[in-house]
Amino acid sequence: MSDVNNTLDAVQTAAHGLVVDLADVLVSGHLKEHPDLVTFRLGVVTGAADQVRTVVKADRTSGRWPHLAADPAAEHERARAVFAGHHCDCPYCPQAL
Numbered sequence: 847m848s849d850v851n852n853t854l855d856a857v858q859t860a861a862h863g864l865v866v867d868l869a870d871v872l873v874s875g876h877l878k879e880h881p882d883l884v885t886f887r888l889g890v891v892t893g894a895a896d897q898v899r900t901v902v903k904a905d906r907t908s909g910r911w912p913h914l915a916a917d918p919a920a921e922h923e924r925a926r927a928v929f930a931g932h933h934c935d936c937p938y939c940p941q942a943l
Contacts, residue, residue: 853894860890 864887870878877884905911 856890857894860887863887864891 864884867877867879867884867887870876
């Protein structure tokens with residue numbers, strides 16, 4: 847199980863870093879960290895996305911899942927609102943007060 851935990855920690859750390867990178871780009875128009883660091887984070891997150899995308903494709907073709915009646919965008923917005931509504935004092939959390 848430690849391999850799974852290590853992988854999840856690596857992806858979560860890289861994803862959080864990319865959120866900060868995106869904020870830098872959106873606000874200032876440039877990176878605030880070296881492009882090699884950002885490229886490494888992109889590779890970690892892209893690798894994770896590719897791995898999940900592969901399973902999504904297999905699950906879609908397997909017939910394992912029924913038709914989704916809910917709107918995925920609406921579900922995402924609901925989850926986003928729940929996250930935005932939480933309060934945390936963790937120094938890693940963007941919701942820290």
